[in-house]
Amino acid sequence: MPLAPLALFVFNRPEHTKRTIDALLANPEITETPVFVFADGPRTHGETSLVARTRAVVRESGFRNLTVLERDQNFGLARSIIHGVGDLCERFGRVIVLEDDLVVSHSFLRFMNAALERYAEDNRVYHVSGYMFPVDALTNDEVVFLPFVNPWGWGTWKRAWGRFDPSARAFGHLKAHRALRRRFDFGGSFFFYRMLEAQQAGRVDSWFIRWNLSVFVSRGMAVYPAISLVQNTGFGVGATHTAAPDFRFMLATAHEHFPKRFQEPAFDKSALSRIRRFLWWDTSRTLTRVRRLARAVVRFFRGAP
Numbered sequence: 124m125p126l127a128p129l130a131l132f133v134f135n136r137p138e139h140t141k142r143t144i145d146a147l148l149a150n151p152e153i154t155e156t157p158v159f160v161f162a163d164g165p166r167t168h169g170e171t172s173l174v175a176r177t178r179a180v181v182r183e184s185g186f187r188n189l190t191v192l193e194r195d196q197n198f199g200l201a202r203s204i205i206h207g208v209g210d211l212c213e214r215f216g217r218v219i220v221l222e223d224d225l226v227v228s229h230s231f232l233r234f235m236n237a238a239l240e241r242y243a244e245d246n247r248v249y250h251v252s253g254y255m256f257p258v259d260a261l262t263n264d265e266v267v268f269l270p271f272v273n274p275w276g277w278g279t280w281k282r283a284w285g286r287f288d289p290s291a292r293a294f295g296h297l298k299a300h301r302a303l304r305r306r307f308d309f310g311g312s313f314f315f316y317r318m319l320e321a322q323q324a325g326r327v328d329s330w331f332i333r334w335n336l337s338v339f340v341s342r343g344m345a346v347y348p349a350i351s352l353v354q355n356t357g358f359g360v361g362a363t364h365t366a367a368p369d370f371r372f373m374l375a376t377a378h379e380h381f382p383k384r385f386q387e388p389a390f391d392k393s394a395l396s397r398i399r400r401f402l403w404w405d406t407s408r409t410l411t412r413v414r415r416l417a418r419a420v421v422r423f424f425r426g427a428p
Contacts, residue, residue, distance in 0.1 A: 126232070127239050127278060128157040130207050130217050132200065133223040135165065135173035137180045140223045140354060144184045146377070147221075152232040157215075158186045161207045163192040167240050177223070201330040205289055212281040217243070219278040224357025227253060227276055228377040231352045236354040238346055240268065249283040249343035249390050250334075252276070252427050255351040255374075258394075264383040267347045267394050271309060272338055274331040276353035286341050291333045292339045294323050307339055312403040344388055350380045 129147070133140045147153050161182045167175045181191055198206075204220065211218040219235045221227070231253050242248040248268075253276030261267060261338065297303055297316065304316045318332045354377040 124238055126152055126156045126236050127217045127221045128159055128211050129153075129221065129232075130204075130211055131158065131160045131221050131223070132163070132203055132207065133160060133177050133181060134163045134200070134225055135170050136357075137176040140177050140180050142226055142356060143221060143223055144180065144186075146226045146228075147232075148185065148339075149229050150220055150227070150232040151229075152236060154187050156232060157188045158190070159207070159211060160189065160191045162191060162193045163198050163200070163203055163272070164196045166197045188294050198325065199328055201328045204330045205235065207285075208279070208284060209287075212279070214283045217278065217280045219276075221276055222274075222357070224355060225276050226354045226356055226377055228352045228378050228379050229378070230381050231276065234348055234352055234381055235276075238385060239278050239280065242346060242388070243280060245388060246282070247344055248346055249279060249286070249338045249341065250277040250345035251343055252347045253278075253311055253351075254353040254355075255347045255349060256398055256401055257351065258397050261349045261394055261397070262391075263349050263380065265349065266384075267343045267349055268383050268388050268390055269347055269395070269398065270339070270344055270390070271313075271315065272331070272335050272345045274334075275355050283338075283343070286343075287334055287337045287364075288340075289330075291319065291323060291336055293336055294319060296301045297336075303350050307336070309402065310399055326332060344390070346385075346388070348380055350378045351376065355415050372388055 131143070131147075160173070162178050162181065165171045178191070178193060181189075192207075194203075200222070208220060217239050219232070219239070230354075235253055237250055238251040242251070250272040252269075252273040254273050255261075255267070272357055297307055299320070305311050307319075308315050315332065315335060318327070318329060319336060321327045322329045322332050
């Protein structure tokens with residue numbers, strides 16, 4: 124089976140893009156991988172130079188099988204990914220997706236291609252993640268199945284992406300049923316529903332939360348490595364959505380790892396419990412800090428001590 128094509132989405136961060144490319148070039152499979160780079164256009168005139176420098180990094184990358192698609196106008200990350208993933212799934216039947224702030228391990232492409240091949244015909248599996256939460260004591264010998272997706276280094280198939288609903292029609296049903304919202308939030312451990320509300324209200328432009336909803340509605344699952352193969356380096360100045368690594372899951376690093384077995388899809392209750400507790404601790408801690416800050420601001424403007 125030919126290797127899956129790689130879709131790399133870049134914009135205006137040449138240094139981040141260089142790190143992403145250098146990490147990919149260390150993967151032995153990259154020489155046989157068709158690489159498609161989607162380079163978005165500048166939002167303002169002031170971004171023109173950074174966009175040009177980023178594109179120069181791509182052109183000088185040394186990828187053996189490279190196609191660069193450059194946009195004159197800004198398309199936005201969500202639309203770029205939706206269109207790019209859809210196009211490559213139509214052409215190749217599967218795709219691996221990276222953004223310009225992700226650093227992968229040397230075993231990333233090996234794992235992604237193996238998982239995409241292993242579960243290609245399994246309609247229960249919608250998504251392959253190269254990232255895993257930094258949770259201790261997960262088995263290293265097998266993969267882990269979770270009821271939600273992750274956007275940091277992932278892959279899918281045409282059969283699964285065909286179920287993607289960019290209009291998020293299920294939002295209304297979710298809004299009307301509290302128990303369903305809690306299940307969507309992984310038992311109340313994460314704020315997926317808040318993200319979806321923000322997307323529907325136009326406050327954020329997220330393809331990811333709509334893809335997560337599509338998988339949830341389809342009762343699908345995602346397959347993860349037991350140890351993360353991906354590190355996100357995009358937090359801080361210049362980040363589009365997140366300015367600081369305020370959650371522990373943002374601190375995962377890329378490891379060299381390949382499972383001994385790609386087992387039949389099934390949820391591991393022990394792994395689910397540990398990941399749920401990990402996310403709950405992160406979420407509750409951060410929400411507590413936000414609430415305290417909000418109360419302090421209110422007291423300040425009211426003149427209270």
